[in-house]
Amino acid sequence: MTRFAYVGVLLLVVLGTAWLELLLRTRVYARWRRLLLTLAPVVVIFSVWDVHAIAAGHWTFDGERTTGVLLPGALPLDEVLFFVVVPIAALLTLEAVRSVKRWEVGDEPPGACVDGTRVDDGDAA
Amino acid sequence: MTYTQLALLGVVLVVLLDLLVVRTRLLRRRVFWTAYAIVLFFQLVTNGILTGLRIVRYDGAAIVGSSTPADGPPPFLGDGRIAFAPFEDLLFGFALVVLTQVLWVWLGRRGVQRTPYAGPPRLPMPGAADDPRG
Numbered sequence: 619m620t621r622f623a624y625v626g627v628l629l630l631v632v633l634g635t636a637w638l639e640l641l642l643r644t645r646v647y648a649r650w651r652r653l654l655l656t657l658a659p660v661v662v663i664f665s666v667w668d669v670h671a672i673a674a675g676h677w678t679f680d681g682e683r684t685t686g687v688l689l690p691g692a693l694p695l696d697e698v699l700f701f702v703v704v705p706i707a708a709l710l711t712l713e714a715v716r717s718v719k720r721w722e723v724g725d726e727p728p729g730a731c732v733d734g735t736r737v738d739d740g741d742a743a
Numbered sequence: 744m745t746y747t748q749l750a751l752l753g754v755v756l757v758v759l760l761d762l763l764v765v766r767t768r769l770l771r772r773r774v775f776w777t778a779y780a781i782v783l784f785f786q787l788v789t790n791g792i793l794t795g796l797r798i799v800r801y802d803g804a805a806i807v808g809s810s811t812p813a814d815g816p817p818p819f820l821g822d823g824r825i826a827f828a829p830f831e832d833l834l835f836g837f838a839l840v841v842l843t844q845v846l847w848v849w850l851g852r853r854g855v856q857r858t859p860y861a862g863p864p865r866l867p868m869p870g871a872a873d874d875p876r877g
Contacts, residue, residue, distance in 0.1 A: 642864045649856035656846045676746045676805035683798045705843035712778040717862030720872040721774040724767045725851030
């Protein structure tokens, strides 16, 4: 089971943030098309960085506490999952703050926000 | 380049992306810094586990601090480390989070599932804004 130590931490992140989607209505998973389009370049860019760092010896992984599944470039599957799980958690957090505070995020149409707070929900109302 | 240099470069690039290239200006908004404070706390906890247990190990030639020891955990604080992790990981995490959120907001601004907006919460939240939807 120690092979799942790294992905176990990732699972904690997934479970620890899932309630935001349900109870704060973050609608991050619900808007899965926008989510996938966001994740694609992030996963690519950070995987390239990771492959370079591994090749240059910047960091190494404990083979006994990672899954042992290596992708091209000696990139552990665990790391790719990290680049999916952590960005989703970051988006859930951003949208959770918006859910509670209604603060301007920057994707609202002109006029929807006054003094940094959204006052008009437009077609979503 | 070392990890230190690459991590600094990553931060510079995402700041330029946000403020000058796509102009989402997330870094000038309280929603970002509030969310980032929450993310940072949990990064310190989860990354502390991964680095303190030496699941991920670092080469001292690539970071300001020393290499992860062969036996036993690295320093909790000091020698370039914060909560067991090289401080460079905080820069790495910042770049990862900002890039993600900038792309998300940029896509929304371009009309990709801009709505429905997040909220309102299903449970009473302290400090919650009044919902004009009633």
